[in-house]
Amino acid sequence: MLPNGEHSVKVVSLVSIGRHPQSGRSRRAEQDGRAVELGLKLAGDNLTVVHAGDSQEPVLRQYAGMGLNALTVLSQEADGDALPLMYDFLSQSDANVLLMGIRAESGESSGMLPYLLAEKLGWPLLSRVADIVHINQREAEVLLALPRGQRRSVTVSLPFVATIDNAAIEARQTAFGPGLRAKINLIENQKITDDTATAWQISPAKPRPKRMKVVKAKNAADRFKAATAKPAGGGGKIMKNETPAEKAQAIFDLLLEEKVIR
Amino acid sequence: MSELSSNLIRRDPRAEWIARNRLHPLHDSIMAASGAEVRGPSGLIRKNPHIVGFIGPNGIKRIDRANTTSGIGNKKRSSVIQEVVLPLHQVVNPEGYIFVVPDMVGGRLTTHDKDVLGLAHKLIKEQSDTQNMAVVAVCFGESKETQFELAGVDRLIHLSGSQFDGFTPEARLTALQQINNQYQPKHWLFPDSINGGTDLASRLAARLGERAAAQAWQVSAIQTVCRGASGSVDIVRETPKILMLLEECGDAIDETRHEVLPLSVDDMGLLEKIDTRLIDKGLMAVDPNEVPLAEAEFILSAGNGIHNWDQFHECAKELGATEGASRVAVDDGFMPRARQVGASGTWVTARVYLAVGISGAIQHMQGIGQCEKIVAINTDAGCDMIKRADLAIVEDSEEVLAELIRLVKQHNLFKEQEEKDDAA
Amino acid sequence: MILDWLLPTLIAVLLVLAGIGAVRRANLWRAGQAEKVDVIAGLMAMPKRYLHDLHHVVERDKYMSRTHVATGGGFVLAMALVVLVHLFGIESKILAWMLLGALTMMFCGALFVFKRRINPPSRLSKGPWMRLPKNLLVFSITFFVLTLPAAGVLPESFTLGAMGNWILTIVLSVLVLLSLSEMLFGMTWGGPMKHAFAGALHLAFHRRPERFGGGRSTGLKAVELASDSNSMTFGKIHGVAKPSDFKWNQLLGFDACVQCGRCEAVCPAFAAGQPLNPKKLIQDMVVGFAGGTDEKYAGSPYPNKEVGKAKGGVDQIITEGLISSETLWSCTTCRACVEECPMMIEHVDAIVDMRRFLTLEKGETPNKGAQVLENIIATDNPNGHSPASRTHWAADQNLKVMKDVKQVDVLFWVSDGAFDMRSQRILRSFVKLLKAANVDVAILGDEELDSGDVARRLGDDATFQSLAKRNLAVLSQYQFNKIVTTDPHAFHCLKNEYGGFGSDALKGVDVLHHTTFLNQLIKEGRLELDAFASNGGKVTYHDPCYLGRYNGEYEAPRELLASLGIKIAEMERSGYRSRCCGGGGGAPITDIPGERRIADMRMEDVTSTGADMVAVGCQQCTAMLEGVVEPRPVIRDIAEILAGQIREPKEGERV
Structure with missing residues (x-):
């Protein structure tokens, strides 16, 4: 797979602190974990894993527990702007592949960081990467994840930025021992706050109302129907005595209606 | 006007009189012929309570007001309604633009795209300085869409050329940058979707140095509410220039027709410089x-x-x-x-x-x-x-x-x- | 006569060789990690441990226990007397006659050993073990003949002529050499008799001395976790990677194995065709610390695995060549092997020790293991449910929460069954019973966390310890007299594994399983139940491993069922021999494929009693048994059965 027989590409994976969807607790972010996994596959020991934030964060040990010897932390306050730190770090390193998640699981999660880094570094960017099937010093063959499990094959020249889709190879289990032993290289930085974001109001997410089937009724009967009819589907239709063909037709109609067959 | 005239209701006083008189010998035949549609003196459709409904299994007359077991008569009526022509929404010499870049999955507008177009019109209505603005859709590659006019597209920029086919984010970005320079739109709206909207929006925001709002779901001309931290928080902020919008962010246009006038883009020569760093090798079949x-x-x-x-x-x-x-x-x-x-x-x-x-x-x-x-x-x-x-x-x-x-x-x-x- | 000097010389030489072997063997054990043992007290207690505890286990097979007493006792006595009579040449007719008696006893025992080896059951190892009864017979006969003159039965000058004497001398010398080699040399150089030598020391230096004298010690020992701030532990490997990572007395324990295969006969994973055989595992451990291969192993293999390919050394990683990790993950930690082992070897400890290395150091928990552990870490429950939904099941139960009341008589430990709809039925039934008995009860609500059982069995002791400490911190804020739980796994953790974390939250607190507690209520007359109308159907009872073998509670569930007038149709394997449902030790999570499912086999045990209902006392067992394809008997937790029989106060009785 690797033409030079050794891991000669220098890969950097950026990791952030994830958020468990159920408990809201810090965790290894789903996509970032995959970015580390893919980085390990491509570069082995040549992988550098970088985090901008607090070096004491216990979740970093979960990333390290994937078998990393060391982890680089660009020290930063919670309200800091990661972009300048990351840019400084990357422009001084000889990395030629940068992997990261699509959107962070905490904070603004706008997903802009990879784009801003790529723009500043002048590197091409691929979003939603499912796999990097082949890489050498000059270029890489990349599979992009498309909806419904589709894939697109793209060739990209090095250096490049890639954001990792949930379709990429799953992050390996994190082990306690190695995680504890990994070295954390701390790079102290000047504090750069994200001024725009400090003006925002942040509150727990309000549930979004599900759109009702909008009926712009033209007459009383339609209004009556819209107000009283069960929600679409209605549930609990049982077909017992019809012929198999009719039953199959009913299923087929439902599948068409739900647009799962096109 | 001539085509409208055919939809005008012409009254037949005699037939109406027979229809009202249940004892008239021709009553039944007239009622059958008219397909159960009776017009009252004001032209409104009247229901004949005596022929509504059916005899239920236990011999009692049942009226099905919800029309769940609609019969043939119902279908006839709907075929008439189909030909309603919506009023045309015209924008003459627009003073500003809101650009929408729809996903166009399979060459057609998705419901998500239509929501975004609907939101664009809502934003125009909320503008305080001028409401004479047009919604412009920017489409790349092959389009099979025939209903742009019903989705709220005032102006259309359709960029089809081999340089936009397939996976061509850099070429599309260059085009959007060019359009931005030329028209200085008020907003750029993208569907926040895995079909390319998010990617293109992020690229444009990075190129223009704009702070885009992602996962926005409640947008007014002044402020935007977007989801953050994997959907667990709402962030309230000023509405930025570039927006990535979640599904159901707005209501699709359904009461007006729009002009779909073509809009030109100058200096397409810029686009000839194709970025060779990304080369699309095409789709792969996936199980x-x-x-x-x-x-x-x-x-x-x-x-x-x-x-x-x-x-x-x-x-x-x-x-x-x-x-x-x-x-x-x-x-x-x-x-x-x-x-x-x-x-x-x-x-x-x-x-x-x-x-x-x-x-x-x-x-x-x-x-x-x-x-x-x-x-x-x-x-x-x-x-x-x-x-x-x-x-x-x-x-x-x-x-x-x-x-x-x-x-x-x-x-x-x-x-x-x-x-x-x-x-x- | 030549024998006069040859015999003592032979005995002396072989005794010296045995001594050398013993030192060498002891050095092999000493490659293990240090573990504090009270040497003197252990050695003093050893005979009693043999006669009482070990014999108690052997006694389950009467044939074998008598045979072993005759053979083993006869040999030990005979050997001591041989040394006195033949080595030191003490001329005493009494000693000689005693020796003859001992040899006769040994001969009789050896005959039965021999008889059993004519057509041995598959669980017994063959190979060198097949020659052992012959050598036992040879030893007893030879020394009988040699002792006859000393006893005065044969005249000292008995001769068969010069030629005859020579032949007799040569024959006897060869026989003496042969039998003593087996009995003395083989004892310390790895022959079948090794079990006597290592076994005796194993009993003396056992890692769980509490097990002797009727005690019970089933809680796993905690791993000392390294920490990045403590340079003493930094860089320490967790769990057992190499044989030398075991404690020295664990290695000694492996050496004590007699390869009787009782563990193999009761192991549910072995029966299901999963690649685990406890006997082979222990033998592989011996191969590991002694070095070499398993070529000489002559018992049943791991199902569907070839014997002879395994290689090991004291400092080689066990899972790289000696045993496959699948073997370790097949275990349900049901403890049937430990319960059955006459040498009191601790298989489960060893397996979990090795799992700890795989999970904590390698990050190789198979199948859903990684996901489950990640869920436990992020949500404190194995399925990743929102921690805030832990009390949703009790929304309509009107239960007090500890946070509000601070003090209560009985704390109901709900366990993770709170998230599972089937288990919730058990919980509700139990609450109904508590209310009927007017028990002052409260739950911890969302403050309760997973007990850590699954994490610990999967080898993630770091997560277990974190959960244990946090649970104890919560418990220490409140006052209660009893903790009751419907989950035997949580019960076991709370009762046996939450010690040693420097918390006295559970000091003086009775930790009870719900069956025990309900039984108390009924005996106190606080709960009145109607008789159970079984409509002619039979009811059987399945002993959950973590209630029975782990905690010795066999009676309370049976008494409860009896109090309803139910006569239990016992399964052949019940009580301490109950077969696991397959749900323990994280086995459904690691899901190692076998030829059959353990739950299906257990359900066959149930159906063979003709029962149409099986009573259980564990949500995990309920889930596993209900997973068997219908038609099958219905499965009910004892709490569910009882809750259906609560006596409603009659009209007139209402106060």
Whole structure:
């Protein structure tokens, strides 16, 4: 797979602190974990894993527990702007592949960081990467994840930025021992706050109302129907005595209606 | 006006008089001929309470106001309504623009795209300085859309050329940058979707140095509410220039027609410089079974009641469904462990879950709790899966699956034919 | 006569060789990690441990226990007397006659050993073990003949002529050499008799001395976790990677194995065709610390695995060549092997020790293991449910929460069954019973966390310890007299594994399983139940491993069922021999494929009693048994059965 027989590409994976969807607790972010996994596959020991934030964060040990010897932390306050730190770090390193998640699981999660880094570094960017099937010093063959499990094959020249889709190879289990032993290289930085974001109001997410089937009724009967009819589907239709063909037709109609067959 | 005149209602006083007089000898024949449509003196449709309804099974007259068992008469009426022509929304010499870049999946506007277009119009209405603004759609590549005018597109920039075909984010970005320079739009709206909207929006925001809002779902001219921290918080902020909008962010246009006038882009020469750093090698065929079970949107799941496994696999293939299985089917070795659905297997979130021969152990029902539509095929009418299902079929699975395979094959054949015609 | 000097010389040489072997063997054990043992007290207690505790286990097979007493006792006595009579040449007719008696006893025992080896059951190892009864017979006969003159039965000058004497001398010398080699040399150089030598020391230096004298010690020992701030532990490997990572007395314990195969006969994973055989595992451990291969192993293999390919050394990683990790993950930690082992070897400890290395150091928990552990870490429950939904099941139960009341008589430990709809039925039934008995009860609500059982069995002791400490911190804020739980796994953790974390939250608190507690209520007359109308159907009872073998509670569930007038149709394997449902030790999570499912086998045990209902006392067992394809008997937790029989106060009785 690797033409030079050794891991000669220098890969950097950026990791952030994830958020468990159920408990809201810090965790290894789903996509970032995959970015580390893919980085390990491509570069082995040549992988550098970088985090901008607090070096004491216990979740970093979960990333390290994937078998990393060391982890680089660009020290930063919670309200800091990661972009300048990351840019400084990357422009001084000889990395030629940068992997990261699509959107962070905490904070603004706008997903802009990879784009801003790529723009500043002048590197091409691929979003939603499912796999990097082949890489050498000059270029890489990349599979992009498309909806419904589709894939697109793209060739990209090095250096490049890639954001990792949930379709990429799953992050390996994190082990306690190695995680504890990994070295954390701390790079102290000047504090750069994200001024725009400090003006925002942040509150727990309000549930979004599900759109009702909008009926712009033209007459009383339609209004009556819209107000009283069960929600679409209605549930609990049982077909017992019809012929198999009719039953199959009913299923087929439902599948068409739900647009799962096109 | 001449075409409108045919829709004018012409009154026939004599017929109306006969219709009102139930004792008139011609009453029944007139009523039958008019298709049960009677106009009152004001021209409003009147219902004849005496011929409404039907005789129920117990001999009592029943009136079905919800029209759930609508008959033939109903269909006739709808065919008349179809030809309603919506008023045209015109924008003359717009003073500003809001640009929308729809995903155009398969060359057609998605519902998500239409929501975004609807929101664009809402934003124009809220503008304080001028409301004489136009909504511009920027489309790349081949378009099969014929209903731009009904979706709220005032102006259209259609960039089709080989440099925009397939995966060409850099070329598209350059074009958007060019358009931005030329028209200085008020907003750029993108669907926040995995179909390319998010990617292109982020690229544009990075290029223009704008702080875009992602996952926005409540947008007014002044402030925007967007989701953050994996959907767990709402961020309230000033509405920025570039917005990535979630589904149902606005209501699609449905009461006006729009002009869809072409808008030109200067200096397309810039686009000739194609970025050679990214080269699209095309789509790859992917087996639906490669899709992780937890993310699959359509699952065909097998249980103890399946005896013809070849048929089951064929059915899944034809339907393009991801295969799932109950614990028993996995334990019996018919399906791999990774396919197991349920509390002890995978918790699935499919939109449609088609359970074949699964009686529905409690652990299984827990695992499919988040599915939207459940279809069950089972011989046991009393089992839990049948009780839970939105559509329940009490039948031997083999026969139903055979019929289903036949239907899908027929459907696919028909579609292929249609695509060939499209191409021709 | 030549024998006069040859015999003592032979005995002396072989005794010296045995001594050398013993030192060498002891050095092999000393490659293990240090573990504090009270040497003197252990050695003093050893005979009693043999006669009482070990014999108690052997006694389950009467044939074998008598045979072993005759053979083993006869040999030990005979050997001591041989040394006195033949080595030191003490001329005493009494000693000689005693020796003759001992040899006769040994001969009789050896005859039965021999008889059993004519057509041995498959669980017994063959190979060198097949020659052992012959050598036992040879030893007893030879020394009988040699002792006859000393006893005065044969005249000292008995001769068969010069030629005859020579032949007799040569034959006897060869026989003496042969039998003593087996009995003395083989004892310390790895022959079948090794079990006597290592076994005796194993009993003396056992890692769980509490097990002797009727005690019970089933809680796993905690791993000392390294920490990045403590340079003493930094860089320490967790769990057992190499044989030398075991404690020295664990290695000694492995050496004590007699390869009787009783563990193999009761192991549910072995019966299900999963690649685990406890006997082979222990023998592989011996191969590991002694070095070499398993070529000489002559018992049943791991199902579907070839013997002879395994290689090991004291400092080689066990899972790289000696045993496959699948073997370790097949275990349900049901403890049937430990319960059955006459040498009191601790198989489960060893397996979990090795799992710890795989999970904590390698990150190789198979199948859903990684996901489950990640869920436990992020949500404190194995299925990743929202921690805030832990009390949703009790929304309509009107239960007090500890946070509000602070003090209560009985704390109901709900366990993770709170998230599972089937288990919730058990919980509700139990609450109904508590209310009927007017028990002052409260739950911890969302403050309760997973007990850590699954994490610990999967080898993730770091997560277990974190959960244990946090649970104890919560418990220490409140006052209660009893903790009751419907989950035997949580019960076991709370009762046996939450010690040693420097918390006295559970000091003086009775930790009870719900069956025990309900039984108390009924005996106190606080709960009145109607008789159970079984309509002619039979009811059987399945002993959960973590209630029975782990905690010795066999009676309370049976008494409860009896109090309803139910006569239990006992399964052949019940009580301490109960077969696991397959749900313990994280086995459903690691899901190692076998030829059959353990739960199906257990259900066959149930159906063979003709029962149409099986009573259980564990939500995990309920889930596993209900997973068996219908038609099958119904499965009910004892709480569910009882809750259906609560006596409603009659009209007139209402106060």
